[in-house]
Amino acid sequence: MLKGIHQQLDPQESPAFFIQGPKPFSRLMFFCTLSLVMMAVDARFDYLSQVRQWFSTALHPLEVLASAPNEWGRNINTYFTSHNQLIQDNFKLKQQALIDHAALQRLATVDAENVHLRTLLAGDLPIIPQATLGEVLHMGRDPFSNIITLNRGSRHDITPGQAVVDEQGVVGQITRVYPFTSEVTLITDKKLSIPIQIERNQLRAIAFGEGKRNTLDIPYLPTSVDIKVGDKLVTSGIDGVYPAGLAVAVVTQIKQSQDSPFAKIISRPIAGVNNHKHVLILKMPDTPAMNQASENRPVLPRNNAQHLDQSVVEVLQKNNAAVDPHPATETPVLDAAPASPDSGAAATPDNTPATPEHP
């Protein structure tokens, strides 16, 4: 009897002692295939970015919840900041503001002069990027990639490709945008390269991130190149992503080997790539915004002084309007603040020498 039953049943159909549906191995095969297909699709095509968007939106509340303890901690910290500390900070900031104001006044004059000269030469006006203040949410959850996440996303008109800077220099570039957050790939990431210029002699090159070592590499420069340890590298602005003249890195090491025609040049990022809370997201205008002014009157008679003065005044007003409201606490969106005083100042001399060769 028992034997008969045993014979009738297939091993597949025998009552399972452990209920677990399909065999683990077939499940494994199924899900492995599925994930391999997804990896291929994600790497090659763009279909899954929408999925990411949805997921990110759905997860936003959870993300807020997860970062709440940090937020409270910071608030409590702020609350208990001592009176003394505040006075000290206030004093320091006032001093800094004084210095900055002096620099800005000079910038305004130089800017006006620059505009004046450019209009005289009928050249393009410099591109002044718009800036949005962003806060760093977290430093990336993947130890393999150098990514930080900001609290500004497509709802705040952030688009992939925008440059991200802090008060000292370039931090990176926006690479992925979600509705409420965006990912910044740091300049030290292996996937990112940035066109640079040596500030001292205007030599152009491209710097590549080196991954985890927090340095930049400048390959393809011959051993005979005029570069020294301590040289400052600034953005050259020829890629249309980074505005010209932003500080990028300082050369820290130059190795010249006998068997290679290229020097091995290592530099260290100037911006605190890994340690800041607030950054500026720059938006390059699609059509250089201030060109509209010059398009109205493409050729200016040389002695039309009044006309020129008008344009200079306009520019000055624009600049001042952009620079003056500096509270940065209530209005995170600054109109067009220059990224940093020294880079702004550096941007102008960078552009000027190019123009006289024009006519």
Next chain:
Amino acid sequence: MKPVKFSTFLFTMLVGLTFQLYPWSNTGIIIRPDFLLVIMIYWLLQAPYHCNIGWVWFAGLLVDLSTGSLLGQHALTFAVTAFLGLIYQRRLVLFNRWQLYLYVIFLFGAQRALILLLKLFAGGELPDWTYGLPVISDLILWQCMIIWFGELTRPKKL
């Protein structure tokens, strides 16, 4: 060992995801355990009637989406780890505590090794030795799960 409610399982998964989303600082990320992995492997071995390879795979997908890495990367390694875990699932009751620890260390290490392999294929570079540290914090989290939700091994006197 009482059967676990499905809601408990889902809730721990949600908590794990929240911890996964917590903004870890630079030093924190070195010792951060893989919350979702530990939780899912625990349920896979403790409550196979709720959690199967598919669920673990799904958790891996959530990790992928939250880290912004290539979609399917963590999912693949989670599924493989779950399979490795299931091989000995029915024999776990015979393991003593230390054997079980060794076994889960093997599982978590395998997952990290697989991820490393995938990243290396994708052109990443070899991380330093601290890459292995989270296995230890995984083990601590594993112990917490055992304290909260019960042993996997059978008590001695039975």
